[in-house]
Amino acid sequence: MNRTLKTLLGTTVLAGLVIAGQARAQERPLTVVSFGGAYGATQKKHQVDPYAAETGKKVVMESYAGGVAEMTAQVQSGNIQWDVVDIESIDLERACAEGLLEVIPRDILLPGDDGTPAKEDFFPVTLENECGIGVMLWGNIFAYNNETVGNVKPTTLEDFFNVEKIPGKRALRKRPQVNMEWALLADGVAPEKVYDLLATPEGQARAFAKLDAIKDHVVWYDSWSQAPQLLNDGGAVMVQSANGRIYNAIADENRPFTIVWDNTLFDMDVWSILKGSPNKEQALEFIAFTTRTKPLVGFQDVAYGPARKSSQALVDPDVLPHLPSSHLDKGMKANNVFWADYGESLTEKFNEWLLK
Known part of the structure; x- marks a missing residue:
């Protein structure tokens, strides 16, 4: 490991990681799994590639569509192919509770570039789950899409569900998360009151009834990268999406898209380590490196808010209005x-509903 990285990460943090890493011969390079498209490209540019260049260690980057199914299969079989996984926090609680992830000690995290201790620099919500x-x-x-949606432009979530007011296909990610909440909203x-109601049979029935109203007008997709494609190719006039996917299409590809922030469900992505990873020590080193102040600033490229206050302070002022933090109200x-x-039971019910 070169002297520059030791300076960046600190002798104390690296000591245990490096010694343990040398003691265990790795069977394969560190495998980092995330979501594809512009998001994955941003991580590769600002986090994965700089880590590989600084350490001289090979990193294999793969993409997935999210969820816990593949992680469950790997852990239960003992055939661990992934090491570090970018997981949506909406799936994190379940994955951690089911023993699919390693606990990540907080003492690996480095201070902010301004000297602020990590536990004070990270926004509190970003460190709530130990995994x-x-x-x-x-x-x-x-x-x-401004060019295909027609004369009436949607401004509310209710408009998304109103096929008479705004005809045309809607695209939704094929999973109960977000869709069930949106239906009730x-x-x-x-x-x-959404989650208290959704925990009851009556609330679940009400959500499915609302989804029934647009079911024949829905295009289902699996990966976030498909959302802007469907909007651009005419597959749908409106799409559910992560805000950064649409921002990237507008800013970098000059697409005629408009984001509607009404009833947005705000979420977070985290780095996690798959339980039983043979590269756990290097995975911890990777997470320590990539969650420093400057690597996290890179998320501004796709209009996502960085997890650290010191990173937020470095975001381009022109990008700030496009970050979710500007629309929390x-x-x-x-x-x-x-x-x-409720994820497992509602996923079963959702899949059964899809087949009706």
């Missing part, structure tokens, strides 16, 4: 504990 280290904050929004349920925080408790 993850938050990297960025984002929003589940919907967006429309569009049906008039107050944000603070228009939505609600996703309840990850709810999905840890």
Whole structure:
């Protein structure tokens, strides 16, 4: 390991990691798994590639569509192919509770570039779960194509569910998370009552009934990268998406898209380590490196908010209005504990509903 990285990470932090890493012969390079498209490209540019260049260690980067199914399969079989996984916090609680992830000690985290201790520099929500280290904050929004949506432009979530007012296909990610909440919100349920209601059979039935109203008009997709493609190619006039995917299409590709922030579900992504990873020590080193102040600033490229205050202070002022943190009054925080408790049962019910 070169002298520059030792300076960056600190002798104390590295001591245990390096010694342990040398003691165990790694069978394969560190495998980092995240979401594809512009988001994955941003991580590669600002985090993965700088780490590989600084340490001289090879990193294999793969993409997935999210969820816990593949992680469950690997851990249960003992055939661990992934090491570091970018996981949405809406799935983190469940994955941690089910023993799919390693506990990540907080003492690996480096101070901010301004000297602020890590535990004070990270926004509190990003360190709440012992199995993850938050990297960025984002929003589940919907967006429309100005050239295909027609004369009436949607401004509310209710418009997304109103196929008479605004005809055309809607694209939704094929999972119950977000869709169930959106259905109740569009049906008039107050944000603070959504999860209490969704925990009841009556609330679940109400959500599915609302989804029934647009079911014949929905295009289902699996990966976030498909959302802007569907909007651009005419597959849908409105799409559910992570805000950064649409921002990137607008800013970098000059697409005629508009983001609607009404009833946004705010969420967070974290780095996690798959339980039983043979590269655990290097995975910890990777997380320590990539969650420093400057690597996290890179998320501004796709309009996601960095997890550290010292990183937020370095974001381009022109980008700030496009970050989810500028629209917190228009939505609600996703309840990850709810999905840890009800995710499995609601996924089964959702999949059964899809087949009807």
